[in-house]
Every structure is written in C-alpha cells, then in structure tokens.
Amino acid sequence: MTLLATTPPHHAHPTDDRRVYAVGVFMALIGLFTLLVFGLGCVARASSSLTFNPISVVNAPWHVGALTLNARWTNVVVSLVILVGAGEVLLRRPRRGLMTRFGVVAVLFLVALLIWAARSPGPSPIDFINVTSILVGASATVMVLIFGALSGVMCERAGVVNIAIEGQFIAGAFVGSIFASITNDFFLAALAGLVAGALIGWLLAFFALRYQSDQIIVGVVLVTMLGSLSSYLNLQVFTPYPNLNLGNLAPNLPIPLLAKIPVLGPVFFNQPGFFYAMIILVGVVSFALFKTRYGLHVRAVGEHPRAAATVGINVVRVRYLNVTLGGAIAGLGGVAFMATKGQFQVGYTSGLGYIALAALIFGRWRPSGAVVASIIFGLSVYLSYDLVTYQVPVSIYVLQMFPYLITIAVVAGLIGRVRAPAADGLPYKRD
C-alpha cells in the first residue's frame, strides 16, 4: 500500500450557479423586452433628439448642438448590447461582477426607455431629451442616496445594521429646515442636521448595544416614530409658524472654469455645498475604513468582535462611535435633501433611506460600490418621476414602483450573492 497526495476537489456552488443563471435569464428578458417594445415598437422613421444645454445656464461659453437619433435602430443596438451581456452571463457564468453587469443593464434599459418615450412621431408632447438637466436633476437624489449608503457603510462595517437611515433623513431634514429658515445659513443647518442624525444614531446604538435589542426592530421603530413625530411637529410648529419652514434652496457654488464645461460642468461643478461635501466624504470614509488603524479596528469589530476584543479593542466603544457617526452622515443627507426641495414636507423622503440601504448592499459594503449603486438607483428614482412629462402610457404609480422592486430584489439577495460583514446585525455579549 502506498499513499498518494491528492489535490482537494474543486467545489461547485449549485445555489450560486442557479442565481447566476437566474440573473442571466432576467437580463435576457430585459433585452428582449427592450428589443421588441423600445426598438421594434418604434416606427422606422421615428427619431429622438438629445440636447445638452441646461435651461438654467445662460451665456454658456460652449454650445453643444442637439443629437438626433433614429429611435428604432438606436434601441435595437442598445437591446443587442443587453442581449450580448445576457449571453455572456449565461455562457460564462461569471462568479464576480454580476451586480455590476446587472447595474449596466439597468442603466441601458432606462436609456432605451427614455429614447422610446421621447420618440417623434409619438404620443409624447416633448420630442427631446435634455441629458444635462436629467443628470442635474438626478444628481440630487443620487447625492442623498450616497449620504445614506455611506451612513450604512459606517454602521454595518462595525456590525450594526442601521435600518433607521430613513429616520435620520427625516430628523436631519426637519431640524435643517428650521435652522436654514432662521439663520439662512446652510452651514449651520448642516451642523444642526448632523447633530440630529447623530442623536438618532446614538439612540439606535444605545438600544442595540446596551440592551442588545434586535437592531432591525429598533431601527424600524425609530423610522416609524420619527415619521409620526415629524407630521405631529409639522402640524404643531410649521403650520402656525410658517417662518420656520421658509422654503430656501441651498445656493449653487459654481467652481470657476470647471462649471462651464458642457454637461459635466453643471452636473459636477455647479452644485450646492452639500454635493462637494458628499464627494469629500466618500473619499474620507473610504480612506478611513481601508487604510487606517481605525478602519482595521472597525472592520475587525464587524467581522469577529470577540477576536477584536481579545487584542484589546473596545468593541462596544467602536460600535457606539461608528453608529453615531453613521447617524450624523445620514442626518447631513437629510439636510441636503431638504436643501434641494427648499423646505420640509411630511413623508417626502418616501423610502429613500431604504433604497440607500439597498445601494449599500448592491455596493458590497464599500463606499466606492455604494456610489455606483446610488447612481443607478438615483437615476431610476428620478426618471420614474420624469417620465410623466413624456406621457408614457403606463401609470406613474407603476413606474415609481420600479426602484423599489430592484430594492426588494437586492435586499432579499435575489441578485448576486454578496457577503455582509460576518457579525453584521448580531448583538455582542462579553462572554
């Protein structure tokens, strides 16, 4: 008898494989739908034009002419790209990057939908798509989602699920509106919103860490409570004292020269301060989590709190700190949201906090991923409202379900299997 070394057999993952297959089929269906409805559904001579000059910018130094596309053939090409992508997924069964592929398909689908909606001759009274104003309009939603998703990254990397992002949005928006109205200073309003969000975050941490309550339940309770509290206060405070909810928009701070670049300028360089703060924050959070000692501690606490504790890291303190900071970021997001609407309204965050949570999962608990995911989700949220102007023959309420459907699919783990921090959502007990 001799003994021979064998290499361990490669393990397949049937469940994963089934998911990859399902995503491939889903992508193929989207491709087919795009081809049949948005492509071949247009008459051959139908065209849509893309315009690039925002209405709000006067005296732009550069003028970009409109681009007229044949609606039918453009969409046929787009649908073929989607179908090729679906084929690649079905044949190659990639293990990584599935969500990215799905995101690209979602964006392509939205593009085809727009081109189809604006086709002429067609039912739409508007036969052009103003690309720049769509991007500028969507950037506000995207920004709020990124704030929310960053808040989630901070909390969940430390092992606490912050499902109360929505609540922190509401708190930030409410307090922010009061401060902006009184002082007319959005910097002070931002500070106030930070503090309000931090308080809600701290409250979540307090229940989750001190009493080890179920984080999901505490989070949902906080959202419900803040929703009701805000409508009560709205009635008691803002109705009798409308001066406290004045309706100021945060001013745009154009960056010299850069702001005049066509398309990119208005989208990236002529934005309110909140937008630039968000971009800086993405970099800071990314750096802090993945390069610094602090970040290593946070991730250790989120993955294996006992291991962190045995090397002298104070698990509870790290979690308190991060959930409070996460709350502050979401609170700031709430002020930013209010500043794009001008004032506080009851219920106008309409579940953006949950979509941010989905963006966080879609983005694999990474700030950079969260940005990409927020762009996809933000665009689809914005477009679902914008499409009304094109008189799409589908009820606006059905259109508005679209982002939430993707959210459910992502949160339920139907699309792609991602790996959360191992201790995410689990209470920590010392022994």
Added chain:
Amino acid sequence: MHLELRGITKRFGSLIANDHIDLEVQPGQVHSLLGENGAGKSTLMNVLFGLLTPDEGQIALNGEVVEIHNPGEAVRRGIGMVHQHFMLVPVFSVTENVVLGFEPTTSLNRVDYRQARDDIRRLSHKFNLDVDPDAIVENLPVGLQQRVEILKALSHDAELLILDEPTAVLTPQEIDSLMTIVRSLADSGKSVLFITHKLKEVKAIADKITVIRHGRVVGRAEPSASEGELASLMVGRDVQLTVEKTPTSLGEDVLRLRDVVVLDDRGLVAVNGVSLDVRAGEIVAIAGVQGNGQTELVEAIAGMRPVASGEITLGERDITNCTPRQALDAGLGHIPEDRQRDGLILSMSVADNLVLNTPRRAPFARRGTRNLAAVNTNADALVGRFDIRTTSTQAPVSSLSGGNQQKVIVARELSRPLELLLASQPTRGLDVGSIEYVHRQIVAYRNEGHAALIVSSELDEVLALGDRVAVMFEGQISGVVAPTTSRETIGLLMAGTRETSAD
C-alpha cells in the same frame, strides 16, 4: 516568564468554578493543565487573560503581583493566548490579523503594512513558523490558522503562551508539528501553559502536570506518570480506558450507502459520493477532522438533510430522502452530534424525552391521547437500567449534567428494537466516566449482534470502538482500514492522502 497563581477563586453564584487554585510555571517550561470539561480550566485561563475578574487570589508575573482587567492588559504584560476557537478574522490577511490591535502606523493613522509584513517574516523565520503574510486566513488549513494565532501572540512579545485545547481541531500530523513548535518555543525561554483533557498529549509535551477537578487542584504529576494514574486523578476514581470487545460473527449488510452526495447549508457538496456498508455485529467508525462531511452524511442517513444523489438502504428499506420519522420507523437509532439541539427538548421532562421518538405509538399513546402512566413506567425503568442521575423523572432534562443528558438519549435509542445505531460524536464534552459508560453501552449493543455506525473526530474513540475504521476527507472516504492500523497512516488519510494499492 515566571507565572504564579496564588489561591485563585472564582464563583458564579453558588457554583465555585475555581477553588483556591495554586499554579506555578517556570520560564522555559511546558506546564500542562489537565482536567475534564467543566473542571474549571477555561475559567482559570479567562481569569489569567483578563476576561474574568477573580473573587480571591493573586496573579504574580516574574514575582510582581498584578491585576489584569482586560485582554489588552494581559497582552501588554506578555501573556499570549491561543484560543480553542481561533480569534482570527477569516476575511483578513495573515498580516492584518497579526497586527490587529498593535498596528505600526505612519502619517494620518495609516497602518504601515510594509513594516508589518517585514515584522511577520522576521518572526516566522525566527520561530520556524512558516506562513505567507498575504494569505487570507479563511483560505488556510486549520493547522496554519493556528500558526497565525501563535505568531500573533509572539508578535505581541508574549513570554507566556496559553494554549487552550489546541489539538481539538488538528490532524495527527498537525498535532505532531504543533508539539515541535511548542517544544522549540519552550527551549527559546518562553513559558507555555498547555490546557487539555487528552492524556497522550500531556505525556508527550509536558514538563510539569497539574490536574484539576471540580475547580480544585487535585494533584500534580510528572509526565512519567502512566495514563491510568492521570485518568484516575482527573476523574477521581479508577477508570477503564479500554473497552472489551468479544468477537462476534458478522451478519447481513444492514446499512448500505451507494454513491451518496449531500450538500451543506451553503449548497456546497459536503458528501461527495460515499459508498459504505455496515454489517450486523460490527461497529464501523468514521474518523476524520471535523467539517469533512461527517455531519452532513449522518444527517442525510437520519432523514434530516436531503440526499442530492445516491442511495441509502437500511435493512430492506430504501431510506433515501425519507423523513426523520420514516428513518426511525425503519429501525434507526440516532444519537445526534448536537445533543441539546437535535437530541433533546431541554425544557421537557426526562420522562417525555425518553419517549421523544415514539410518542404516538402504543403503549405511550392510544387513539391520539397520551398514556402518561406508560410514559412514567417506561421512564422509571430506563432511569434505573441506564443509571441516569436525576432528582425525578419529571425534572426538566436541562437540569441534568451533560453526561446524564447523553444517557437519556442512549437509553431512549437503545431501549427499542433497532436495525442500526447511528451515533455522531457520542462522547463529545463528556467526562471520562461518562465516556466509559457510553462506550460500554455501544459495545454491548454490538456484542449482541447489532450494527452500529459511529462518527467521531476523536481518534482514540474511533480506534477503541471501531471494528473497521472509515476515514473521511473532503466528503469522500479516503480509506477503510482496520483499527490496528498505525495512527500515522490514519492521520495521513485524515489529511487527504489516498489509499492506493502498490503496483
């Protein structure tokens, strides 16, 4: 480092987990702390490592009395602990795990990974602990993960290393390599506190042995002491370490497994085409490091987990993908791996637990109503026959000790006619006395001409019980050998080398 524990006492309510424990470890010495599960070893180590505060007593390091409030403090004072369940972050690299909590930093609080990596290379070279600093821990075999734990302790300049049941998850070869490492650490002047309940290891590695039982030091011994002496010290009475088996005549195949494939919870292939027969009158023992598909195989046989492909027959019946009840009805007796989760309902009484798999059958039920008199008569009889120590048959089974809980399960399964006894880790967590009892029951059952399939990650148990030993590795049977086969050969099979015929 010179360590002295003086009169350490730790109480949990009325329970005294540590009762005036004295212990001294000299530099360069491997000191073994021997005791059964629940004897108070872990409590003592947690006191030493700052996870628990002692009610009385002193800890002296190099002659200086210190108080240790948290693990961070213990580490700073030069105490390193290699936990039984590794304290490693699976998704981190070796470097990240080793520096965690003690990171070298550059500007802006950045972790200086370059320096960290260099430090680890130097350290692993110095102590002969070869490991790739950039490997992700979860991709490493368990033996290497343990090495990372040891490196981690050494990188914090540990002078005293505590190893808590370090061999529980290792293959025999990995155990050998660990022993070499421990010896060389001691030779380089470190002190080592080696906690275990395995007598062989103690004899192999220790310079000094302290035995504790029920929270008290009951004896000190030299490694030259015999296993029997150590065992009786540990248990408090004479123990028979080997089980006597009478030769039996082999009967028909009772259990037949054919190319059985089973998936684990994540959908990965856990059992990869296992074929095995168990005949009447023999015990087949499945050996293997935990996590090589044994759990899934047992659950599949017991009807608790679907079979992806293949065939399982018990007696004349095909029990592939049957329900647990169908398996029981086909004559399967099952002692599950996790007795508290799958074997008992802890809040229910001893009497009810003794009829847990036959509650609907006569005489325990009639026309849909329970016959409590029959249940209680049954309980009285079994408690006497299997020597179950309980205050009453009506007491909740949770009030029993681990050993007696296991006796309840053994009594329940062996008190009805069976085709096959299937037992998974039947003595895990039990004291030596209870192990002896359970082993005797299983062998007596086999001596009567019955079939049994035993799964255990304890090689001693496998060799003591098995008439044939099947070794599992990565979901496959890597070999079926006689129990007289050398430990080295079985160890190689456990590590995945495959049995082939020479030609």
